[in-house]
Each structure stands twice: as structure tokens, then as C-alpha cells.
Amino acid sequence: MIDWSWVADHLGVLAFRVLQHLELTAIAVGAGFVISFGLAIWSVRRRAVYPPIAALAGILYTIPSLAMFAALISVTGFSVLTAEIPLILYTLVILIRNIVAGFDGVPAEVVEAARGMGYTSWGRLWRVELPLAVPLIIAGLRLASVSTIGLVTITGVISDSFGGLGYFILTGYHLQFATEIYVGAVPSILLAVAVDVAFVRLQARLTPWAATRGVAAG
Amino acid sequence: MFADPKVPSSAGRDATGMCAATVEFRHVSKSYDRRDGPAAVDDLTFTVPAGSVCVLVGPSGCGKTTSLKMVNRLIEPTGGQILVDGTDVAGEEVTALRRRIGYVIQQVGLFPHRTVGENVTTVPRLLGWSREQQRERAEELLGLVGLDPARYRDRYPAQLSGGERQRVGVARALAADPPLMLMDEPFAAVDPIVRERLQNEFLRIQAELAKTILFVTHDIDEAIKMGDLVAVMQAGGHLAQFAPPDEILARPASDFVARFVGADRGLKRLSLSRIGALPLHQAVTAVAGEPVGDARQRSLADPFPFLLLIDRAGRPLGWLPDRDVPADGIVDERLAIPASPLLERETTLKDALSMMIAADVQAGIVVDPAGRVLGLLTMEALGAAGRAGAAGRAGAGAALRRAERRPAAARPPAAAP
Structure with missing residues (x-):
């Protein structure tokens, strides 16, 4: 069923597409995280702005990706922005909610103790609340990354110069060539799993205290 | 610190160089527009001399915790003044004020992402002490509260029992040697046996350090045991009586106080007194x-x-x-x-x-x-x-x-x- 010789002949372009896939994902999740983090911090400190921000991010998420790519071509042409803008916008709803939930999940007594000890409000945010929000923030990054890796394949419809592994899926589909579809889909899945595992490792490194939870006191 | 040369607070620093501050409430009030907010406080006036333990006690909703939190300005009063060593706290920079006041709460609020040692040195770190100074201070304080530094310093709060956590909380509050400590039901969340032990250890430490301490509890027995002075508060944030424990028991100022201290106040008084110098019957x-x-x-x-x-x-x-x-x-x-x-x-x-x-x-x-x-x-x-x-x-x-x-x-x- 799989034409292994075709696969062997296309290892070079496969590697290129894997890297492109990672690059498109990294830019989208990175930029999405920066925007989301700013909006989430604003929401945490000024509660009134959170409902409209969350609503807007939610509405953006409902726009069909194909429609958004098509609409953007008339604005940003075939530049990388046409691929990245939708990818970034789709990460916002997941990331903002998770970051805000992370800060909300900091125990009230910890916040009160930090205030009572004389932390400034920014000092408290960075040194006490942010570290404790890390598990939920990383949970958001995992979800956003996995969903973005899936969406990157669709950016192939904009042009052949995008799409990452989606390029193989689309051409395989047009040519009715199953091997090429597998060459696009399987590495895409493996990529998603690898990125997810990487984030789990990162979380363990960032939150050494969490590993000790529940260990009985001596 | 709080020392104001114009204010005679020499009592605050005794021969051993330990420091304590006087605390004065002057017609302090706190009112809320909403009914569901924290309890209000009504025209509270009393003075706690340097080095003594003043217990604020009363039923829930009497404003005792609100009163406590107005001292370090976690809550701002709507009227009156609170003076620490003669200086109105309202005029102080709020973070600087809080770093000079120890604060212990019922749920402890240890930072879960910091080790015991790092938790203890929270305020010294905020004050910019050197690493070496912080390390020494952590050792000293863990020893003071009865936790072996070598065993406990590098643990995380999740690895401690409730009683151990509260000890770390007390050590953390003492870290920068504050002249004043605020303790909000510090021993209410632990079981009675641990509570008794923590109370006794607290009294031992206080005998050594002689801090000024404002201590909130709803437990009249704890108030009588811990306090040099007891402020009995009642609903609406009124001060019902402010006196040494024995006087509260011997001469309750109102029916409310008499009911609050309980029908066994005679026995409670006996618990305050020791055989000491009582004249003994000479045995044949x-x-x-x-x-x-x-x-x-x-x-x-x-x-x-x-x-x-x-x-x-x-x-x-x-x-x-x-x-x-x-x-x-x-x-x-x-x-x-x-x-x-x-x-x-x-x-x-x-x-x-x-x-x-x-x-x-x-x-x-x-x-x-x-x-x-x-x-x-x-x-x-x-x-x-x-x-x-x-x-x-x-x-x-x-x-x-x-x-x-x-x-x-x-x-x-x-x-x-």
C-alpha cells in the first residue's frame, strides 16, 4: 500500500516540510502566547476587561479556517502573514483562558500572605502567582500547539510554499496517491506527540515542587 | 523602624536589644456599603503597650479580623487612626509598612513553589539581604520554631504536616525581626493536641522575643491563655471590654462579655492563677x-x-x-x-x-x-x-x-x- 521507494526518494523534501511545519507552529504559538499573556495579565489585573476579551477570542475561534485564509489573501497576499494570522488568532481562546485560569487558581491564602509580607502587586504577580500558574499555562500551550500542528496542514491551500507536512496531504489527495497522504499525516501526528511530550518535560523542570506533592511528612 | 524620637517608646527596646512597638487604635472605624463584605468596625480605641500580647476575641462577624488587617493596611479604615510607635500607618508606604510587620494567617499561606528555607526568608529577600544573611537567618528561625534546619530547609510546603507548616509560617513572620506581629487565628486549623503544643511554644518564643503581638481568635480559652490583654469584640465591631484576662473573667463589663466568657469563668480564673505565693496551711x-x-x-x-x-x-x-x-x-x-x-x-x-x-x-x-x-x-x-x-x-x-x-x-x- 505504501510506496517505500517514493518515500526514500523524497526524504529531503520531507525534512524540509517537517522543519517548515515546526516553524509555522512555533511562530503561531509563540506570537499567540505573547499576545495572550499580555491580554491575560490585563484581565487578571482589571477584571472588567476579561469578559469582552474572552468573548472576542471565542468569536474568532468560530471563523472557519478556510474562510479566513481566503479572506486574508486579498489583504496580505501570499505572504507568510496570511498563514500565520489565522493560526495565531486560533491559539488565543485556549491560551487566554488557561493563563487566566492559572492565575485564578493561585490559592487565596497564598495571595493574602504575599500581600501581607509586603510584595508589590507586580512583584507578587511575577514571583508568586506566575510560578504557581505555570501548570495551567503549560496545559494551554500543549493544547494550542497540538491544535496548531493540525491547522498548519491546512495552510497548504494558500499556496505550495506553506502547509508544512500538509503539502504532501493536499498533493496526495489531488493525485489520489495514498503514500503521499501518509507521508504528510503520520509525521504530523508524531510531531504533535513529540511537542506535547516536550511541554510535559518543560513543566516538570519548571515546577519541581509539584513532584513532591502528597509525599508524607517525615 | 517605627521609632520616633519624640515618642517615648524606650519600653519598646529592652536591655537585650529586642524591639517591640506600641500600637494605638484611635476611634478606628470601617464601614461597608455592601452587606456581604467583611465585618465592619465601630469606633475602636485601645492601646497595646510594647512587648505585650493583645488578643482580639469575639464571635464571627465582630470585626476582629478586619481590625487586624487595618494595621498592615490590607484593609483601609474609613475613619480614625492606627498608630504604631506613634506613627500613623496611613502615612507609611504600604509595602514598606508590611515588611516591618510580621503576618501569620490561619491557612498559613506558605508559597508552595518555594522551599521551607526560601519561605522563611521571604521578607529578608524583599529587603535585599545578602544570600549569606538569609541563609543564617533561616537556620536560626527554623531552630527557634523547633524544626531541624538540616532536615527541613530544602523541603517544599507540600511535604510538611499542618503543625509544621504553621511553625514555618511563624518563622517566616519573624524573619525580619519585626517589632509587631499580626496573627489571625494562627492555630485554628490544627488539631487540639498540636494547637496546645503550638500555643505553648508560641508563649515560650514570646517570652524570649517580647514582640508586640495582635492575635485574633474566636476561642475565649485561647484568648485567656495567650493574652496579656484581651479585647472582647461584639457584633457590629464594638469593643465590649478591653482588660487583662483576669479582669475580663472577674468583672465582665456587660452581659455580652459574661455570656461570651461562659458560665465557667470562675474555673477559667482558677486556670489563670497558680499556687505560687498563696498562703499555705501549715501541715502537722x-x-x-x-x-x-x-x-x-x-x-x-x-x-x-x-x-x-x-x-x-x-x-x-x-x-x-x-x-x-x-x-x-x-x-x-x-x-x-x-x-x-x-x-x-x-x-x-x-x-x-x-x-x-x-x-x-x-x-x-x-x-x-x-x-x-x-x-x-x-x-x-x-x-x-x-x-x-x-x-x-x-x-x-x-x-x-x-x-x-x-x-x-x-x-x-x-x-x-
């Missing part, structure tokens, strides 16, 4: 195994119808009813009835009463640390002490604190030593 004694001499005459002349047999070192062996005392010859210790509890000067009157009731006797034998008879504490004397108001006490908090350091003074009832 005879040394076992020696000639009885005029013991029978002396015993009959005494209103207490028993002769106390002692050994040659003066330690009690037991009682001999007057009628069994031989007119002459040798006193036989086998006749002695080993009945009365042995009491020490440090025994509280409440414990003494309890032991005497349990042993069903009219008198307890007060002995010195070597176990020699000093005299008898009779039921009559106990009653008189209760009525007169604690003749044996030497300043409630201070006396209690000194005695807390000693093991329980109670001993098993008199038998052959």
Missing part, C-alpha cells in the same frame, strides 16, 4: 519511724483532722487520721493513707482543684522541687482565692509564660516517694 507532720512526741497534741489542736507522715528528707508519705495517731512510741508509716495529690508552686489552681476533686480529698500537698512538704492547699483556701481574685498570680500572661516552660506540675497522688 511527723517523721515516720521516729518517736511521735507531741504530734498527737499538735494534730488535735489543728482544725485539719489528719497528721501528715513524712520521711526523713521531708517528703510526704501519707495521712494518719488523728484518732490513729499513737499517744507515744514510734509512728508506723504502714498506717499512712496515701491519698492527696502532690502539687507544686506552678500548678494552676484549676489543675489543683481538679486533682483534689479526683482524689476526693480536702487538701493537696504542696511540695518544693525536691519533693519536700511546703504546706497544704485546702479546698477552703482555693475557694477564698477564687473569690478574692487570684492571690497567687503574678501577672497572668507573664506568670503563665514562665510556667509553660516547665513540665506539667501534677504528680501522682502521694505514695511512698
Whole structure:
């Protein structure tokens, strides 16, 4: 069923597409995280702005990706922005909610103790609340990354110069060539799993205290 | 620190260089527009002298926690002033103010992502102490609260028991040597046995450090035990009475206070008082195994119808009813009835009463640390002490604190030593 010789002949372009896939994902999740983090911090400190921000991010998420790519071509042409803008916008709803939930999940007594000890409000945010929000923030990054890796394949419809592994899926589909579809889909899945595992490792490194939870006191 | 050269606060710093601050509430009020907010406070005025423990006590919703949080400005008053060593806290930079005031809360609020050592040095770190200074301070404080630094310093809060967490919380509050500590129901979340131990350790530490402490509790027994001064508050944030514990118990200022301290306030007063310098009834004694001499005459002349047999070192062996005392010859210790509890000067009157009731006797034998008879504490004397108001006490908090350091003074009832 799989034409292994075709696969062997296309290892070079496969590697290129894997890297492109990672690059498109990294830019989208990175930029999405920066925007989301700013909006989430604003929401945490000024509660009134959170409902409209969350609503807007939610509405953006409902726009069909194909429609958004098509609409953007008339604005940003075939530049990388046409691929990245939708990818970034789709990460916002997941990331903002998770970051805000992370800060909300900091125990009230910890916040009160930090205030009572004389932390400034920014000092408290960075040194006490942010570290404790890390598990939920990383949970958001995992979800956003996995969903973005899936969406990157669709950016192939904009042009052949995008799409990452989606390029193989689309051409395989047009040519009715199953091997090429597998060459696009399987590495895409493996990529998603690898990125997810990487984030789990990162979380363990960032939150050494969490590993000790529940260990009985001596 | 808070020291203001114009304010006579020399009492705040004693010969050993420890510092404490006076705290003054002047017509402090806090009102809320919403009904569901924290409890309001109404025109609170009182002064806590440097180095003393003032307990704010009252039912829930009486504004005691609100009052506490207005001192470090976690809550801002709507009226009046709070002065720490003569300086109005409203004029202080709020983070600087809080770094100078120790703060302990019921749920402790340790930082879960920081080790015990890092938690303890939170305020020193904010104040920019060097790493070396922080490390030394953490060692010192963990030792002070009874946690072995080598074992505990690098643990995370999740690895501690409730009692250990609260100790770390107290150490953290003490880290920058604040002249004032605010403690909001610090021992309410631990079980009664741990609470008792933490209370006693707190009194030991306080005897050493002599900080000014504002302590909130809803437990009147804790208030009486911990406080040099007790502020009883009632719903609406009114100060119902502000006085030393003994006075609260002896002379409740209102029906509310009387009800709040409970029908057993007489017993509570006895628990504040120690046998101490109470006049003891001189026991008529005879040394076992020696000639009885005029013991029978002396015993009959005494209103207490028993002769106390002692050994040659003066330690009690037991009682001999007057009628069994031989007119002459040798006193036989086998006749002695080993009945009365042995009491020490440090025994509280409440414990003494309890032991005497349990042993069903009219008198307890007060002995010195070597176990020699000093005299008898009779039921009559106990009653008189209760009525007169604690003749044996030497300043409630201070006396209690000194005695807390000693093991329980109670001993098993008199038998052959």
C-alpha cells in the first residue's frame, strides 16, 4: 500500500516540510502566547476587561479556517502573514483562558500572605502567582500547539510554499496517491506527540515542587 | 523602624536589644456599603503597650479580623487612626509598612513553589539581604520554631504536616525581626493536641522575643491563655471590654462579655492563677519511724483532722487520721493513707482543684522541687482565692509564660516517694 521507494526518494523534501511545519507552529504559538499573556495579565489585573476579551477570542475561534485564509489573501497576499494570522488568532481562546485560569487558581491564602509580607502587586504577580500558574499555562500551550500542528496542514491551500507536512496531504489527495497522504499525516501526528511530550518535560523542570506533592511528612 | 524620637517608646527596646512597638487604635472605624463584605468596625480605641500580647476575641462577624488587617493596611479604615510607635500607618508606604510587620494567617499561606528555607526568608529577600544573611537567618528561625534546619530547609510546603507548616509560617513572620506581629487565628486549623503544643511554644518564643503581638481568635480559652490583654469584640465591631484576662473573667463589663466568657469563668480564673505565693496551711507532720512526741497534741489542736507522715528528707508519705495517731512510741508509716495529690508552686489552681476533686480529698500537698512538704492547699483556701481574685498570680500572661516552660506540675497522688 505504501510506496517505500517514493518515500526514500523524497526524504529531503520531507525534512524540509517537517522543519517548515515546526516553524509555522512555533511562530503561531509563540506570537499567540505573547499576545495572550499580555491580554491575560490585563484581565487578571482589571477584571472588567476579561469578559469582552474572552468573548472576542471565542468569536474568532468560530471563523472557519478556510474562510479566513481566503479572506486574508486579498489583504496580505501570499505572504507568510496570511498563514500565520489565522493560526495565531486560533491559539488565543485556549491560551487566554488557561493563563487566566492559572492565575485564578493561585490559592487565596497564598495571595493574602504575599500581600501581607509586603510584595508589590507586580512583584507578587511575577514571583508568586506566575510560578504557581505555570501548570495551567503549560496545559494551554500543549493544547494550542497540538491544535496548531493540525491547522498548519491546512495552510497548504494558500499556496505550495506553506502547509508544512500538509503539502504532501493536499498533493496526495489531488493525485489520489495514498503514500503521499501518509507521508504528510503520520509525521504530523508524531510531531504533535513529540511537542506535547516536550511541554510535559518543560513543566516538570519548571515546577519541581509539584513532584513532591502528597509525599508524607517525615 | 517605627521609632520616633519624640515618642517615648524606650519600653519598646529592652536591655537585650529586642524591639517591640506600641500600637494605638484611635476611634478606628470601617464601614461597608455592601452587606456581604467583611465585618465592619465601630469606633475602636485601645492601646497595646510594647512587648505585650493583645488578643482580639469575639464571635464571627465582630470585626476582629478586619481590625487586624487595618494595621498592615490590607484593609483601609474609613475613619480614625492606627498608630504604631506613634506613627500613623496611613502615612507609611504600604509595602514598606508590611515588611516591618510580621503576618501569620490561619491557612498559613506558605508559597508552595518555594522551599521551607526560601519561605522563611521571604521578607529578608524583599529587603535585599545578602544570600549569606538569609541563609543564617533561616537556620536560626527554623531552630527557634523547633524544626531541624538540616532536615527541613530544602523541603517544599507540600511535604510538611499542618503543625509544621504553621511553625514555618511563624518563622517566616519573624524573619525580619519585626517589632509587631499580626496573627489571625494562627492555630485554628490544627488539631487540639498540636494547637496546645503550638500555643505553648508560641508563649515560650514570646517570652524570649517580647514582640508586640495582635492575635485574633474566636476561642475565649485561647484568648485567656495567650493574652496579656484581651479585647472582647461584639457584633457590629464594638469593643465590649478591653482588660487583662483576669479582669475580663472577674468583672465582665456587660452581659455580652459574661455570656461570651461562659458560665465557667470562675474555673477559667482558677486556670489563670497558680499556687505560687498563696498562703499555705501549715501541715502537722511527723517523721515516720521516729518517736511521735507531741504530734498527737499538735494534730488535735489543728482544725485539719489528719497528721501528715513524712520521711526523713521531708517528703510526704501519707495521712494518719488523728484518732490513729499513737499517744507515744514510734509512728508506723504502714498506717499512712496515701491519698492527696502532690502539687507544686506552678500548678494552676484549676489543675489543683481538679486533682483534689479526683482524689476526693480536702487538701493537696504542696511540695518544693525536691519533693519536700511546703504546706497544704485546702479546698477552703482555693475557694477564698477564687473569690478574692487570684492571690497567687503574678501577672497572668507573664506568670503563665514562665510556667509553660516547665513540665506539667501534677504528680501522682502521694505514695511512698
